[in-house]
Every structure is written in C-alpha cells, then in structure tokens.
Amino acid sequence: MAYFLLIIGAMFVNNFVLCQFLGICPFLGVSKKTDTALGMGLAVIFVMGVASIFTWLIQLVLVKFHIEYLQTIAFILVIAALVQIIEMVLKRFMPSLYSALGVYLPLITTNCAVLGVAILNISEFGIAGAGSLLQSFLNGVFSGVGFTISILLLAGIRERMDLELVPKPFRGFPITLITASIMSMAFVAFGGLLG
C-alpha cells in the first residue's frame, strides 16, 4: 500500500512538471509533436530510473568519507557519465531503441528533472537499507512517467492549437504557458488524493 501511494504521488500529486517545476525546458521545447514528446518521455523514464539507483550508491560513498557537501558535483558528474554510457550501450546492443530515443538522450544531462529526482530521493528516503533503494528507484521511474504524461498531454493540445487562430503576441511560448497553467490547475486537484 505504501508503494502504491508512492507511485500515485510521484505520477500525479507531485507531478514533476506541473507541480514542482522540474524539467520545464524539455516540457516547453520538445512538445510540438506527440511522437517526439513520447520519445523524450521514454528517455527520461529510463535515465531517471537508472540514475536513482546510481546516485543512491554514490551517496553511500559520500557519507562513508564524510564529503556530503560534494553531492551536487558528484551527482551531476555521475548523471553525465551515465547518459554517455547508456547511449553507448544502447547503440551497441539495442539499436532500435537507440534510434527511437536518438537525439533526446544527450539533452537529458542538462534536464533538471534528473538531478532534481536524485537530490529529492536522498533528502526524502535517505540511504538506510534496501527499502530506501527500492523507494528511490520507484520514485525515479514514476516521476518520469508523470513527466511523460504531462508532456504527452501538452503535445496533444499543441497539435490541435496549431489549427486555431491565436492572437499574434500570444503565438508560440505564451499560449503554451497558459495551456500549461490550465493543466496545472487540473493537477492541483490530485492533491486531495493523499490527504
């Protein structure tokens, strides 16, 4: 039950994009078409899941040597290296998935959602025992799912909005932001779910 609540919370109540403002750049930048939005979303789920595990392990090392203040530097390095390695492994062993994720993988290094989930995991679940590792992993994956849901919804709306006559100053980013605002209002309602 606790894990179920964790999953719902990560996907809807604390939706990364619409409730926590993490990963806004790809949310606005890669949401013109639903298929590219889906590609970006899948890449984010993948990297966030793997990064959650690795940063948990790195934090163990940091705590052991009493150098927790290096957290930011260590995490960003690990994420950058991880993205690079994932890219190489996928290219070698899963070329079809690699070509599907393609250009979005390198972009993820500077996606604040990944570093954000790593830091939030440590501060929320700590590093004590395997339970917190599982929690971190689930939180990472399902936060990624939440990101994918919101970017897909926005991309669907934007595809339709291309056909509408939007006032000139509002074209492009402004109307997208206002759309996101209305979506965010809807997601606020999920807050009541967990009390």
Next chain:
Amino acid sequence: MKGQFLSNKLGIVKNGILTSNPTFRLVLGMCPTLAVTTSAFNGLGMGLAATIVLVCSNALVSLLRKVIPDKVRIPAYVLIIATFVTMLEMLLKKFVPTLYSALGIYLPLIVVNCIILARAEAFASMNKVGDSILDGLGMGLGFTLALVVMGFVRELLGAGTIFAGSLGSVEFGITQDAFPNYKLPDYALGIFVLPAGGFLTLGILMALVNYLSDKSKEKKEKEHEAKLNRALAVAQAVESANGVQNDAAPAKEEE
C-alpha cells in the same frame, strides 16, 4: 576611440538585459523562473545567486578556453559551474539561511540552469575574459530583472504584499485588526502563488513583451519607410529637375 570602446562594453551588458533577455527572449532557465518567484524577494535572491555563478563561471571558462580540449568541453564547463554552485550553497547556508531554505532544491539546480551553460558555450568559450565577465553580468541582471518582475506580480496578486520578508515591506489592504467586529473577506488570489499562477503570469508577461517589441519594430519600420519616401521624393524632384535640364539641353543643340 575611448567612447566607442565604452559603448561596446555597455552594449554587451545591455544585450543581456534587454535585447536578448534570457527569460523573455531566449526562453532559457525556465524552472527557477517559475518555481521560486512566489515572492519578489525570492526572485531577487535567485537572480543574484545565478548572476554570481554566471559571472564566475564565464570568467573561468574564458580563462581556460585555450586549455580545455574541444571534446570534453561540456563536462568541463558543467564541473566548473558545479564548483561555483557548491561554494555559493555553502556561503548562503552560513550567512543567509532564510534565503537558503526558501530556494530549497532550486539552489543546487543552478548547475543545470541552461542560461549558464549556454553562455559558457556560446560566449565565454570564444571571447576575452573582460567581455565574458560583462556578458555574464548583463545576462545575470536580465535574468534577475525578469525574476523580480514575475515575483512582484505574483506576490502582489497572490498574497497582497510587496517585497515581504525584506526591508521596507508593504502590506496592502485593510488589516483585520482595524475592524474587530467584522470578518473581512480574503482578497488575495491564492492561485497566483500556486504553480498554475506561475505559468499564467509568465505566459501573459511574455505576450506583453512580444506585443511591445512588435510595436516598437513596427514604429521603426514606419519611420524607416517615411525616411525612404522622403528620400524617394527628393530623388524624384532631382530627377525631374535633371529631366528638365536634359530636355532643355537637346533643345539648345537644335538651335
């Protein structure tokens, strides 16, 4: 010569603040822009923190631009930025703990703020140290300006205060203490402090900036057109005058 030099340097700073404002024109660094601007004071703190990191990282990247190999430049930049962010984090924790807790997770996330990496890549890696520092300053101040405007609007509408939490804060409206017998209604629009209000405020501000810049562009074009018309009229007048002379010339020959 010296005046031109000075105006060049000022041009770099002005470019960052107005012409290519990172928030309204380049649309970079959206996460902190939306997240921490629930009050003008937080916006100011975030903006200044990013400015400090931006100036320092631009300076160091520019100094090392001939040392860093091209292939590993992005990781190198990220490492430089992360170092400065960590230093700033420690300083804020020690000296401004209220701001440290208000900025929360968005303070370490300055590392992945695209403005800083974008300026390192697009400006500092190709320009001299002095210019890079000025570019960092201009971009940082432009970012700060945008954050303060956002924070100001959201705080005013959402909480009914101006610069609360800092010196000289102003609270609007009639306070409940003045009317002990009535229950005054709450006029604050709470939605502006919520995420939805952040998106809405930024969308409308961005549309406003687009509208104003379109208008000034139109005005410039009209002025340009008027100038062209005037020049054309002069040219035509000259031509017709010449034409009269030309007409007159053969007539003379005939004589």
